[in-house]
Amino acid sequence: xxxxxxxxxxxxxxxxxxxxxxxxxxxxxxxxxxxxxxxxxxxxxxxxxxxxxxxxxxxxxxxxxxxxxxxxxxxxxxxxxxxxxxxxxxxxxxxxxxxxxxxxxxxxxxx
Amino acid sequence: xxxxxxxxxxxxxxxxxxxxxxxxxxxxxxxxxxxxxxxxxxxxxxxxxxxxxxxxxxxxxxxxxxxxxxxxxxxxxxxxxxxxxxxxxxxxxxxxxxxxxxxxxxxxxxxxx
Numbered sequence: 001x002x003x004x005x006x007x008x009x010x011x012x013x014x015x016x017x018x019x020x021x022x023x024x025x026x027x028x029x030x031x032x033x034x035x036x037x038x039x040x041x042x043x044x045x046x047x048x049x050x051x052x053x054x055x056x057x058x059x060x061x062x063x064x065x066x067x068x069x070x071x072x073x074x075x076x077x078x079x080x081x082x083x084x085x086x087x088x089x090x091x092x093x094x095x096x097x098x099x100x101x102x103x104x105x106x107x108x109x110x111x
Numbered sequence: 112x113x114x115x116x117x118x119x120x121x122x123x124x125x126x127x128x129x130x131x132x133x134x135x136x137x138x139x140x141x142x143x144x145x146x147x148x149x150x151x152x153x154x155x156x157x158x159x160x161x162x163x164x165x166x167x168x169x170x171x172x173x174x175x176x177x178x179x180x181x182x183x184x185x186x187x188x189x190x191x192x193x194x195x196x197x198x199x200x201x202x203x204x205x206x207x208x209x210x211x212x213x214x215x216x217x218x219x220x221x222x223x224x
Contacts, residue, residue, distance in 0.1 A: 042202070042217060043113065043215035043217045044154070044203075044215045046213070047155050098144070098159060098167055099212075101153060101154045103153045
């Protein structure tokens, strides 16, 4: 089955700096890669996703890149703000299959 | 509001007891997934149902069981509760066919005392 590794487990940045979270996956059949943000006491919320026919996708200050050859994908957050502080999860799935989640990254943005 | 409804939001019970957590999926979603999240831990997959049938099992204890009813709502039953079962329990739902992201509910916080 699919295995997703996520790094780092914790990340502390200064407000205004960029943050990068990286994930690797094992199943070459995986073609869907979503990212979730979980704020304290809430359920994970989908913030951006990418499919294997696309190398990069942007949504305002958030971008995701995918390298199918190396089997890794990354989340980039620019101009971080205190409200970006949360736990972020990456995930991967082959067509029609279940998502496999990474272990999560706790992002702390210091004012 | 994500469209996935979980009840109750909080539950405090004693060891050895049995509880039922309820989840109503987003309208039109046929798949329901249950996850357990202990303090500062990741999302541990428990079980998936699709249109009333069990589709996949994760690390679900034998003391735990689930079902999905004809109206597509799902229940997770936890019995013979232990202190270590204290956690957040999330339900998520999704469509089928092409890949869809999951929509998570706000969770049930279970405290076993």
